Amino acid sequence: MSDRRRILIGVTGGIAAYKICEVVSTLAKSGAEVRTIVTDSAQQFITPLTLATLSRDRSYTDRDFWQPTHGRPLHIQLAQWADIFVIAPLTANTLSKLATGMADNLLTNTVLASTCPILLLPAMNREMWKQPAVARNWQLLLTDSRFHSITPIPGILACDIPNNTDSQSVEVLAAGRMAEPQQILAHIYSLLHTQGDRDLANKQVLISAGGTREHFDPVRFIGNPATGKMGIAIAQAAVHRGARVTMVHGPMNVEMVETLSEVTLVSVTTAQQMSDAMLSLFPAANLTIMAAAVADVRPTAYHPEKLPKRSLPQQLDLETVPDIVAQLAQKKRPDQHLVGFAAQTGDILAPAWEKLQRKNLDAIVANPIDQPGAGFGSDTNQAILLDRHGKKQNISGCTKLQLAHHLLDFIDFSPITL
Incomplete structure (x- = not known):
């Protein structure tokens, strides 16, 4: 990218969190400003220090959220700073919170305070993804035009038992796997260009x-x-x-x-x-x-x-x-x-x-x-x-x-x- 753009990335608690490292690193190398929010559960898979090092910028946690500020609250600052907001991986838990407007941590509060386009990348066990409650939350969330998405793709998941997947091709496995970094990066670059405008909708x-x-x-x-x-x-x-x-x-x-x-x-x-x-x-x-x-x-x-x-x-x-x-x-x-x-x-x-x-x-x-x-x-x-x-x-x-x-x-x- 020829100009600097501000990208906020929220990471929730799923094993697919490892993929976001390549996304953060590539964006930072391209000249973008990248900041990250890491939920408490996400820290079981990836550390804020890792993301801060790759982004060359701050990585925020709920510990930062509850600290006193001398200006605007942190979630307001981050919401107004971001040109694009990416949540990857998006777990079933955070999906439910976003669909119902819940705000119980830094990430969900920042979502409610923001006005920029938000790119969602769900990732979970394929049986979880197929649950009617998850499907309802997902469809409800996407009625808000501010939310953009890359739905999970078929593939072998971390929870699969090798002996049960050896005989199955990736193509026949149901969706649940988070999209790969190159696909995520392409969508981010597109949103930076269009600012979320769906001018080809219904075409x-x-x-x-x-x-x-x-x-x-x-x-x-x-x-x-x-x-x-x-x-x-x-x-x-x-x-x-x-x-x-x-x-x-x-x-x-x-x-x-x-x-x-x-x-x-x-x-x-x-x-x-x-x-x-x-x-x-x-x-x-x-x-x-x-x-x-x-x-x-x-x-x-x-x-x-x-x-x-x-x-x-x-x-x-x-x-x-x-x-x-x-x-x-x-x-x-x-x-x-x-x-x-x-x-x-x-x-x-x-x-x-x-x-x-x-x-x-x-x-x-x-x-x-x-x-x-x-x-x-x-x-x-x-x-x-x-x-x-x-x-x-x-x-x-x-x-x-x-x-x-x-x-x-x-x-x-x-x-x-x-």
Whole structure:
């Protein structure tokens, strides 16, 4: 982050408290001001000294809460100081207190005194999470628009007995595990950008991401270096702004996909498969963003068995593949918005503007893939954003999540007049 932002993190008594160390450390290294509140039960798992050391700032406990002050009470000071308030892990006990407005310690008093967005990360035994009383408290809490959340994800918990989980895949285990640090950090950065505004609430967003592969035998294919990081960042940003998101993606790193627990995922390999999926899902989408690097050509012949090296063709016959974004543009209704990407080298502006007009797009991201820290595989990016009205915005080097938010800010969601 380029500017200093104030983030207050409350830690309650669950084993998942260890994960917050990485979050606190990463935020502090990025230039944010980070302070922490540690409940009495949380201190059974993590010490205030650890968090104070990682944050380079104060870590507060109930002992501080009950000390006399010479100015405003501590919970008022902290509530007015924070730009964002994060509670991780959120136990069933503290969840119940927040849902009913109880204030019996520093953490809960600070929640009631604050007005900033609050990000909640529940974590508990999966049977506890499924209890009707916990579900009622959770749903009641989320009726307050100030509260944002990352719901627990499936996974092996600290309370699981190894012999009972060896035969179970993580995917079939019920939710209960707190989200991983990278997913938490992404949501925090989004809240710092939006200040909790859910401007995409009730919108269905469809995103394509990653590269496609066109095989000519089971192990060889025509592909590209796309990793899907930009598409993932757009999906995260849209979810954090309240959208319902579906992402159609080519082959991608499993760990990256796992950060999208709140996104409906459709996995494909070839351009044709991506075309079929996008065309099927497109009618329900309010906004479609084609961030995938789709193949332009494919081999005309496929060999079902691996070709020995001596049998490899000296010349590979190719044919063009469907132009997905052009097909979507032909089917686009006035109430739908379609955004494309133009990955270019050299002059990026003229080709992007030509592509926007030729394919009837509402906006396009001109992406200079020959620049350092931009394009395929990098964690950062830069771009020129263009829309159909001629509006232009230059985005200098930033994280891909920041670029995603700049893009969503840039899009004009007003209906198109025919």
